[in-house]
Amino acid sequence: MAKKGESNEVKSGEKGITVKKSEDISEWYSQVILKAGVADYAPIKGCMVIRPLGYSIWTRIQDYFNQVLESYQVENAYFPLFVPESFFKREAEHAEGFSPEVAWIERKDLSEERLALRPTSETIMYHSYSKWIRSWRDLPLKINQWCNIIRWETNAVKLFLRSREFLWQEGHCVYETEEECIKEADEYIKEYKNLCESLLAIPVKIGRKTDSEKFAGAVFTNTMEALMPDGKATQLGTTHHLGQNFSKAFDIEFLGKDSQKHYPFQNSWGFSTRLVGSMIMLHSDDKGLVLPPKAAPIQVVIIPIFREDAKEKVLAEAEKLRKSLSGIKVKVDSREGLTPGWKFNEWELKGVPVRIELGMRDIENHAFVACRRDSGEKQSFKLSEAAQVIPGLLDEIQKSLFEKAVNSIEKRTKKTADFVEMVQEINKGNWVEVPFCGEKPCEADIREKTEGITSRVITGNISKEQGETSCINCSKKARYFVIFSRAY
Amino acid sequence: MAKKGESNEVKSGEKGITVKKSEDISEWYSQVILKAGVADYAPIKGCMVIRPLGYSIWTRIQDYFNQVLESYQVENAYFPLFVPESFFKREAEHAEGFSPEVAWIERKDLSEERLALRPTSETIMYHSYSKWIRSWRDLPLKINQWCNIIRWETNAVKLFLRSREFLWQEGHCVYETEEECIKEADEYIKEYKNLCESLLAIPVKIGRKTDSEKFAGAVFTNTMEALMPDGKATQLGTTHHLGQNFSKAFDIEFLGKDSQKHYPFQNSWGFSTRLVGSMIMLHSDDKGLVLPPKAAPIQVVIIPIFREDAKEKVLAEAEKLRKSLSGIKVKVDSREGLTPGWKFNEWELKGVPVRIELGMRDIENHAFVACRRDSGEKQSFKLSEAAQVIPGLLDEIQKSLFEKAVNSIEKRTKKTADFVEMVQEINKGNWVEVPFCGEKPCEADIREKTEGITSRVITGNISKEQGETSCINCSKKARYFVIFSRAY
Numbered sequence: 015m016a017k018k019g020e021s022n023e024v025k026s027g028e029k030g031i032t033v034k035k036s037e038d039i040s041e042w043y044s045q046v047i048l049k050a051g052v053a054d055y056a057p058i059k060g061c062m063v064i065r066p067l068g069y070s071i072w073t074r075i076q077d078y079f080n081q082v083l084e085s086y087q088v089e090n091a092y093f094p095l096f097v098p099e100s101f102f103k104r105e106a107e108h109a110e111g112f113s114p115e116v117a118w119i120e121r122k123d124l125s126e127e128r129l130a131l132r133p134t135s136e137t138i139m140y141h142s143y144s145k146w147i148r149s150w151r152d153l154p155l156k157i158n159q160w161c162n163i164i165r166w167e168t169n170a171v172k173l174f175l176r177s178r179e180f181l182w183q184e185g186h187c188v189y190e191t192e193e194e195c196i197k198e199a200d201e202y203i204k205e206y207k208n209l210c211e212s213l214l215a216i217p218v219k220i221g222r223k224t225d226s227e228k229f230a231g232a233v234f235t236n237t238m239e240a241l242m243p244d245g246k247a248t249q250l251g252t253t254h255h256l257g258q259n260f261s262k263a264f265d266i267e268f269l270g271k272d273s274q275k276h277y278p279f280q281n282s283w284g285f286s287t288r289l290v291g292s293m294i295m296l297h298s299d300d301k302g303l304v305l306p307p308k309a310a311p312i313q314v315v316i317i318p319i320f321r322e323d324a325k326e327k328v329l330a331e332a333e334k335l336r337k338s339l340s341g342i343k344v345k346v347d348s349r350e351g352l353t354p355g356w357k358f359n360e361w362e363l364k365g366v367p368v369r370i371e372l373g374m375r376d377i378e379n380h381a382f383v384a385c386r387r388d389s390g391e392k393q394s395f396k397l398s399e400a401a402q403v404i405p406g407l408l409d410e411i412q413k414s415l416f417e418k419a420v421n422s423i424e425k426r427t428k429k430t431a432d433f434v435e436m437v438q439e440i441n442k443g444n445w446v447e448v449p450f451c452g453e454k455p456c457e458a459d460i461r462e463k464t465e466g467i468t469s470r471v472i473t474g475n476i477s478k479e480q481g482e483t484s485c486i487n488c489s490k491k492a493r494y495f496v497i498f499s500r501a502y
Numbered sequence: 503m504a505k506k507g508e509s510n511e512v513k514s515g516e517k518g519i520t521v522k523k524s525e526d527i528s529e530w531y532s533q534v535i536l537k538a539g540v541a542d543y544a545p546i547k548g549c550m551v552i553r554p555l556g557y558s559i560w561t562r563i564q565d566y567f568n569q570v571l572e573s574y575q576v577e578n579a580y581f582p583l584f585v586p587e588s589f590f591k592r593e594a595e596h597a598e599g600f601s602p603e604v605a606w607i608e609r610k611d612l613s614e615e616r617l618a619l620r621p622t623s624e625t626i627m628y629h630s631y632s633k634w635i636r637s638w639r640d641l642p643l644k645i646n647q648w649c650n651i652i653r654w655e656t657n658a659v660k661l662f663l664r665s666r667e668f669l670w671q672e673g674h675c676v677y678e679t680e681e682e683c684i685k686e687a688d689e690y691i692k693e694y695k696n697l698c699e700s701l702l703a704i705p706v707k708i709g710r711k712t713d714s715e716k717f718a719g720a721v722f723t724n725t726m727e728a729l730m731p732d733g734k735a736t737q738l739g740t741t742h743h744l745g746q747n748f749s750k751a752f753d754i755e756f757l758g759k760d761s762q763k764h765y766p767f768q769n770s771w772g773f774s775t776r777l778v779g780s781m782i783m784l785h786s787d788d789k790g791l792v793l794p795p796k797a798a799p800i801q802v803v804i805i806p807i808f809r810e811d812a813k814e815k816v817l818a819e820a821e822k823l824r825k826s827l828s829g830i831k832v833k834v835d836s837r838e839g840l841t842p843g844w845k846f847n848e849w850e851l852k853g854v855p856v857r858i859e860l861g862m863r864d865i866e867n868h869a870f871v872a873c874r875r876d877s878g879e880k881q882s883f884k885l886s887e888a889a890q891v892i893p894g895l896l897d898e899i900q901k902s903l904f905e906k907a908v909n910s911i912e913k914r915t916k917k918t919a920d921f922v923e924m925v926q927e928i929n930k931g932n933w934v935e936v937p938f939c940g941e942k943p944c945e946a947d948i949r950e951k952t953e954g955i956t957s958r959v960i961t962g963n964i965s966k967e968q969g970e971t972s973c974i975n976c977s978k979k980a981r982y983f984v985i986f987s988r989a990y
Contacts, residue, residue: 056582066577089554094544120606141545
């Protein structure tokens with residue numbers, strides 16, 4: 015059961031955010047999500063409820079990404095929630111990597127095999143793949159599923175960022191050649207970046223993971239990382255080149271054009287509802303949620319302002335204005351018994367990108383006032399121009415949120431070759447690019463010494479001009495530049 | 503693990519259906535689904551894999567129904583997979599009804615409460631509702647979720663019709679008044695009927711359930727039932743009026759306009775991936791799948807037929823034809839090394855509603871041949887008229903499948919007041935409308951005596967003109983007419 019106090023949601027509108035983002039970002043983040051009605055704690059330790067506002071953001075992400083999937087001819091399917099225990103064990107690294115956080119079903123019949131709840135679906139899917147794939151004609155096989163995932167985290171729940179159940183997509187593709195396989199693993203991480211940057215206005219870094227941080231069972235992992243305002247990174251998506259590790263473990267073989275049997279190459283890739291939380295943490299402010307227009311379920315809210323005698327006229331004009339904004343998601347808030355001020359606060363809390371205020375005086379002037387949620391800036395426009403100016407305003411907000419985030423992250427991206435300086439910078443809320451040997455024991459040593467600093471992403475090789483550089487931590491030669499930070 | 507032989511999927515195209523629908527419908531049904539690649543058995547007892555072809559049908563159902571949800575202002579959300587044991591027990595009937603088929607998580611920490619995997623989400627959702635609902639302003643609250651559901655069936659798996667995990671939607675709405683609540687419970691069952699009839703071409707009967715068959719915890723249940731070709735009924739969707747049973751059990755209260763606290767009224771309603779299986783069983787034939795055009799992921803397949811020297815010309819014309827059919831989902835099957843005949847069989851097996859054959863002679867005649875999957879009928883059309891005739895042809899197929907099903911079901915709907923005749927008719931593959939007292943012990947008696955005949959749906963009251971009629975089974979007065987049959 016949830017701890018007392020975890021579920022202290024205050025009804026939206028009744029009370030604003032009581033702490034500043036700059037003062038206590040963790041408490042601020044929870045309050046924004048709870049009070050705006052994005053999500054709620056569930057009465058089960060480590061679990062959350064995604065409320066309609068939060069789920070609608072996830073739906074927009076799904077809609078966007080389903081189009082990407084279609085362009086790659088990846089098809090959606092659905093595999094079981096349950097994974098037989100023996101399946102995990104077939105790929106040794108994979109089994110070891112996931113075992114601490116796997117949840118199991120109570121067996122009703124002890125003669126039956128123990129079943130896990132999927133922490134990821136490689137093994138259960140690849141068992142089917144081994145039945146379906148016979149010849150080169152069956153390749154590439156490209157399947158995605160949208161589903162719930164269970165990882166029995168022992169750390170405290172952090173809404174969207176860490177919970178025992180979350181929603182995600184997982185793509186699982188099989189190819190004749192390693193070349194195609196790597197090519198697409200690299201393309202999918204770029205598509206993830208496009209999604210984050212264009213839809214959610216989250217600037218991200220993509221690149222390979224070090225060996226310590228790669229997926230259990232992969233040859234290599236591409237990752238997408240974002241820096242949050244508190245200086246912690248969030249891993250927002252990964253694509254794994256699995257090589258033939260799983261095809262060998264699951265007996266996936268195909269008859270090639272050469273009439274010989276071959277093991278195909280595989281990749282897998284996923285992002286989760288964590289995207290929703292990271293977007294919120296990045297853009298929102300002390301008044302509540304700030305949503306990028308492309309991700310917002312309501313893009314414009316019209317607040318009619320009137321005395322009783324002008325009510326009909328103002329409501330009619332508001333409705334007319336709404337209809338003129340075709341292609342934009344507009345809501346007219348015509349609820350009675352609530353003041354305009356109360357409504358302003360509520361829609362600010364809920365992050366609607368543009369608020370339109372429309373009163374009798376505006377109507378007499380054939381005008382309306384638009385207020386930007388991101389900057390608070392107010393501007394008056396002619397009613398007749400609404401259909402022209404509002405889409406432009408929404409684009410501007412989208413762009414401006416992204417640029418603001420880019421600037422902030424650039425400022426907080428540091429570079430050093432000195433270990434002490436690295437730790438100092440990270441403790442100040444930055445992430446730091448450093449030369450690194452890439453070896454597992456060295457990385458474990460860094461994590462231990464610093465109580466949790468980890469490598470996030472390889473940003474580039476050491477160029478020839480730079481000559482030999484030492485690892486930030488050990489005396490060995492550095493292999494590449496890597497961003498280190500604390501992370502969610 | 504699956505029994506040996508469960509997973510004997512034959513690659514599509516390699517081998518057709520080997521039994522006739524009229525001879526062994528159960529084996530025929532499995533073969534159609536496995537060989538067409540709609541779904542597969544999972545390596546876990548009682549579970550299945552929904553392959554891309556099957557999942558795309560589910561996606562069409564989701565797209566259709568999400569629009570219905572929007573028109574009722576029902577919003578999508580996501581609640582946890584886990585339900586604390588104590589939650590079930592709060593509504594006594596509900597707990598009793600579901601307990602045999604609930605699956606539980608192995609506890610890692612015995613001090614924590616036992617957690618079930620949701621067999622339905624009333625209890626976990628209504629706990630949150632009790633936090634979110636404060637005043638009449640928060641009502642109606644209308645939430646739906648699309649999710650996976652776990653019911654640990656002990657009966658054998660029947661692809662789509664009975665499995666331990668399935669996908670569904672569950673709507674859960676809360677209202678100030680009982681009147682609104684009942685009104686919408688009755689409207690949602692009509693929307694379900696529209697979905698089945700217009701999208702899937704499945705004729706259904708809707709009406710109330712008897713007390714024995716209503717949802718555990720409901721005041722009453724509306725059901726939607728279809729009659730399958732083997733004479734068994736499938737329950738395809740239900741809407742439940744829950745009254746105040748759950749609001750009282752979960753302390754959901756609201757402050758009314760009268761400033762008094764009240765318990766609101768609730769309904770819940772759902773349909774599942776069972777729809778996909780029923781649609782397939784109803785329309786498909788000895789050659790494989792037959793899909794209603796509105797539910798088909800590929801509506802038209804163009805098979806170019808050519809010798810090597812005409813290849814470019816024919817492929818170019820096929821592509822031109824595809825592009826001319828905008829708004830229709832068309833695939834050009836230009837795969838090499840496969841004969842046209844092989845392709846015909848494959849697309850017949852996969853149920854594509856219209857096949858277009860396009861060869862050099864057709865092109866010279868500015869014509870093409872269209873072949874209907876449902877009737878096998880072939881017709882030649884002018885190439886220039888494709889965009890006009892193909893949509894009409896698809897509509898005709900949709901309509902024809904529905905009418906055929908309506909006729910078949912009408913013929914197999916019998917009426918009697920005689921118990922022996924009822925059983926005889928049911929054993930011949932019909933469902934039978936009979937006068938019934940509606941009492942639980944009487945219904946239990948019928949089920950036992952007949953080894954599984956159950957009431958499906960109340961079709962109407964006994965009219966005054968009919969006077970007093972006795973129950974089909976006992977000496978009591980009949981309350982209403984009810985359809986009885988065997989069922990999946």
